[in-house]
Amino acid sequence: MKPFTDQTGVKISFEATRDLDAILQTKVAAGNPPDVTAAPGIGTLIKMAKAGQVIPLDDKLDMSQLNANYGADWINLGKVNGKLVNIYAWAALKGLVWYDPKAFQAKGYQVPKTWDELITLTNKIKSDGGKPWCVALESQAASGWPGSDWHKEIVLSQSGPTVYDSWWAGKQKWSSPEIKQAWTTWGQQILGSGGSNVYGGPQYMRATTFGDGGQGLFTNPPKCYMFNQGSFITSFFDGYTPKPTAGTDYAEFALPDVSSSNAGAHVVSGDAFVMTKDTPQARALIKYVATAQAQDIWVKRGGGKIAVNKQVSLDDYPDPISKAEAQTVQTTKIARYDAGDLMPTDMRDAYWKGVLDFVQDQSKLDSILANLDKVQQTAYVGAS
Amino acid sequence: MGGLASLVARLQIDWETLLTVNLPALIVVLIAVPLVLFLYIMGTELIVRRFPKRAQPTVRPWIWVGPAILLVSVILVYPMIGTIIRSFFDRGGSNFIGLGNYIHMLSDGGVLIVLRNNLLWLLLYPAMVLIFGLALAMLADRVSYEKPVKSLIFMPMAISFVAMSIIWQFVYYYRPPDVPQIGILNAIVVNLFHAQPITWIQDTRFNNYALILIAVWGATGFAMVILSAALKGIPGELLEAARVDGANELVVFRRIILPLMMPTIVVVGTTMVIFALKAFDIVYVMTAGNYNTDILARRMYAELYAAQNHANSSTLAVILLIAVIPVLIFNVQQFRAVEARR
Numbered sequence: 105m106k107p108f109t110d111q112t113g114v115k116i117s118f119e120a121t122r123d124l125d126a127i128l129q130t131k132v133a134a135g136n137p138p139d140v141t142a143a144p145g146i147g148t149l150i151k152m153a154k155a156g157q158v159i160p161l162d163d164k165l166d167m168s169q170l171n172a173n174y175g176a177d178w179i180n181l182g183k184v185n186g187k188l189v190n191i192y193a194w195a196a197l198k199g200l201v202w203y204d205p206k207a208f209q210a211k212g213y214q215v216p217k218t219w220d221e222l223i224t225l226t227n228k229i230k231s232d233g234g235k236p237w238c239v240a241l242e243s244q245a246a247s248g249w250p251g252s253d254w255h256k257e258i259v260l261s262q263s264g265p266t267v268y269d270s271w272w273a274g275k276q277k278w279s280s281p282e283i284k285q286a287w288t289t290w291g292q293q294i295l296g297s298g299g300s301n302v303y304g305g306p307q308y309m310r311a312t313t314f315g316d317g318g319q320g321l322f323t324n325p326p327k328c329y330m331f332n333q334g335s336f337i338t339s340f341f342d343g344y345t346p347k348p349t350a351g352t353d354y355a356e357f358a359l360p361d362v363s364s365s366n367a368g369a370h371v372v373s374g375d376a377f378v379m380t381k382d383t384p385q386a387r388a389l390i391k392y393v394a395t396a397q398a399q400d401i402w403v404k405r406g407g408g409k410i411a412v413n414k415q416v417s418l419d420d421y422p423d424p425i426s427k428a429e430a431q432t433v434q435t436t437k438i439a440r441y442d443a444g445d446l447m448p449t450d451m452r453d454a455y456w457k458g459v460l461d462f463v464q465d466q467s468k469l470d471s472i473l474a475n476l477d478k479v480q481q482t483a484y485v486g487a488s
Numbered sequence: 489m490g491g492l493a494s495l496v497a498r499l500q501i502d503w504e505t506l507l508t509v510n511l512p513a514l515i516v517v518l519i520a521v522p523l524v525l526f527l528y529i530m531g532t533e534l535i536v537r538r539f540p541k542r543a544q545p546t547v548r549p550w551i552w553v554g555p556a557i558l559l560v561s562v563i564l565v566y567p568m569i570g571t572i573i574r575s576f577f578d579r580g581g582s583n584f585i586g587l588g589n590y591i592h593m594l595s596d597g598g599v600l601i602v603l604r605n606n607l608l609w610l611l612l613y614p615a616m617v618l619i620f621g622l623a624l625a626m627l628a629d630r631v632s633y634e635k636p637v638k639s640l641i642f643m644p645m646a647i648s649f650v651a652m653s654i655i656w657q658f659v660y661y662y663r664p665p666d667v668p669q670i671g672i673l674n675a676i677v678v679n680l681f682h683a684q685p686i687t688w689i690q691d692t693r694f695n696n697y698a699l700i701l702i703a704v705w706g707a708t709g710f711a712m713v714i715l716s717a718a719l720k721g722i723p724g725e726l727l728e729a730a731r732v733d734g735a736n737e738l739v740v741f742r743r744i745i746l747p748l749m750m751p752t753i754v755v756v757g758t759t760m761v762i763f764a765l766k767a768f769d770i771v772y773v774m775t776a777g778n779y780n781t782d783i784l785a786r787r788m789y790a791e792l793y794a795a796q797n798h799a800n801s802s803t804l805a806v807i808l809l810i811a812v813i814p815v816l817i818f819n820v821q822q823f824r825a826v827e828a829r830r
Contacts, residue, residue, distance in 0.1 A: 307690070450796075
């Protein structure tokens with residue numbers, strides 16, 4: 105943020121919190137909102153936008169410049185009721201499968217290009233006596249979300265964006281065939297019955313912090329061969345001992361299309377900025393985060409952040425992996441935001457809890473979905 | 489010196505923000521508030537003087553306690569009544585639905601588990617704190633190194649529940665059976681008992697007890713110190729006389745120490761009961777209410793902030809309030825009993 109202060113002379117007083125919902129709602133309700141709010145999950149921001157607590161940006165920004173720099177998808181993702189309220193500063197890609205190329209080579213495994221190849225590979229690793237997958241779901245108050253990433257990626261790729269959109273909007277039931285099918289696809293084809301395809305089984309999945317989930321890839325022999333996690337996970341890889349090297353110790357491939365009719369569909373996420381108070385300083389900051397110059401800084405710092413602004417050069421990415429991800433973002437045909445973040449917060453929390461119950465006992469799926477349907481009935485009422 | 493100067497320059501402290509203090513507000517708090525109170529008491533005293541002599545002692549306390557009553561009603565009673573009213577309305581707050589929220593909450597299986605867990609906390613937490621606290625106070629009383637032992641056991645009191653939870657996450661740490669355990673509890677289970685490691689936090693057979701144990705660890709020192717003070721207040725001649733009369737240690741404990749310490753035990757116990765009802769931090773950090781470990785206060789928080797369901801959160805608040813009332817009545821009765829004995 106230093107270049108911003110240098111350019112505009114605006115000093116930023118910054119308050120960080122991991123409990124955004126509580127802090128922000130209290131401040132807004134008290135009539136004392138911050139000028140600008142940035143959030144990794146946009147559920148709260150959308151709720152506030154619908155309640156008229158954030159300021160539309162259509163007449164505050166140079167829209168023609170924004171249209172030139174931003175893909176249409178990314179501008180649309182920031183609109184609520186037809187008005188632009190969220191500006192995305194950076195994107196993160198979900199649904200990336202991380203693997204150790206050396207381990208793949210040693211066993212003669214090929215990177216799968218289709219969903220069927222992925223399942224064949226999963227079964228082959230299993231019959232060779234290894235564990236195909238690592239899954240780690242622990243994340244304190246947010247436990248379960250990595251599993252929901254699996255599920256929503258399958259929903260989008262299997263049943264398409266129309267189903268996906270009406271599902272997160274609360275118009276499609278959890279017990280509907282499409283949503284249920286995504287659960288069973290994940291459960292039967294990836295996790296295996298009783299979690300038998302996953303290292304450590306349900307106990308390890310639920311007890312292991314998401315950031316530690318990739319450890320199993322790098323042991324000798326590997327505890328598991330594949331690990332599905334978003335682009336940000338490399339910053340956790342960097343903390344492992346010994347530290348794995350991008351490219352030689354790990355590489356990634358995007359989760360293959362489940363159904364060819366939705367080819368190139370990906371769930372993306374990003375950090376959004378909204379203006380909660382209309383001040384000249386706030387306008388300047390919002391304008392600044394949308395520039396290629398600002399996004400270049402984040403991109404160069406690494407950590408899996410991918411610029412939304414198209415003017416950021418691919419050459420600025422610090423390693424081949426993030427460069428490949430940036431290419432995936434640019435070639436994505438169907439981009440959808442994380443469904444969990446778009447749902448009302450209580451719906452999303454119930455979704456995560458459902459994941460934890462599902463991996464423990466897949467046969468309880470029907471009662472889990474019935475419960476999610478019940479939450480769906482009340483979560484969308486009164487929240488808007 | 490040059491090195492120091494450059495160090496200070498590198499510190500980049502935002503003095504402007506750091507030293508900005510709202511001076512008028514500070515003056516008001518430090519000077520005006522006591523002054524107003526003083527003038528209030530002096531001014532009202534003039535009015536009280538006008539009452540007949542006999543009525544004065546009756547009027548005066550009410551005038552003195554008046555501001556406190558006013559404050560309590562504005563910041564405690566008024567919101568409480570608002571909460572109770574809200575619990576009888578639907579989510580939008582416009583339709584009266586009677587006991588609808590309560591019926592909905594109680595017929596939802598999740599809330600019944602929440603109530604069961606609160607009951608577990610309510611029974612186990614005070615009981616374990618008292619038993620451990622009393623035992624430690626008794627044992628420490630008989631050794632020469634009492635002070636260091638008591639200091640060590642009291643130490644967790646200085647840590648917040650959140651920090652305690654983080655510490656205990658390491659104690660309960662789980663790794664699969666094929667790799668060495670690094671959590672102390674699973675290391676014991678695997679190496680000493682040759683059993684499978686247990687997911688203490690996720691396994692519904694153990695997790696509630698595992699969470700309560702963290703809180704017990706934190707509060708035992710507090711109970712021990714207070715009980716120890718009460719123990720030292722028992723006259724030595726009394727114990728001496730009992731022992732001379734041939735009472736063994738068990739009888740001395742049951743017939744003399746326990747009855748004399750009872751008021752203190754009750755006070756510590758009821759404090760712990762209220763703590764148990766208010767428990768939040770540990771569950772929030774360790775499980776966020778997952779795996780059947782949710783408790784009223786955390787559920788209320790989730791309904792209020794995550795779901796923004798004011799009807800449900802008010803209903804839970806009222807349930808919690810109703811649960812606290814018997815404890816409060818019991819507590820007040822005990823205080824009265826202690827006063828009466830003086």
